[in-house]
Amino acid sequence: MANVWHGALHAGTVADSLLACDFEIRSQIIWAKEWHVLSRGHYHWQHKPCWYAVRGQGPLERGPDAVHPLVHPEPGPGRHHHPRDRAD
Secondary structure, three states: OEEEEOOHHHHHHHHHHHHHOOEEEEEEEEEEOOOOOOOOOOOOOOEEEEEEEEEOOOOOOOOOOOOOOOEEEOOOOOOOOOOOOOOO
């Protein structure tokens, strides 16, 4: 299993690399940020995509918390976190 975070403009390159390494892309996860990142570009990115991929054709092994949203909102200022961080 692989969660590969990447820049939106490189989604195709990352997907091709995963496929070349015998991964099967199952879904794309989006980290929706409350605040955009300042840059010199024409657009200010407010999200971060991630490919969720697995190797092999077998069924997914799902645990009790197997329901995960595909869009992860970021909390307000001062409470920044990464979507894979969990409060256990």
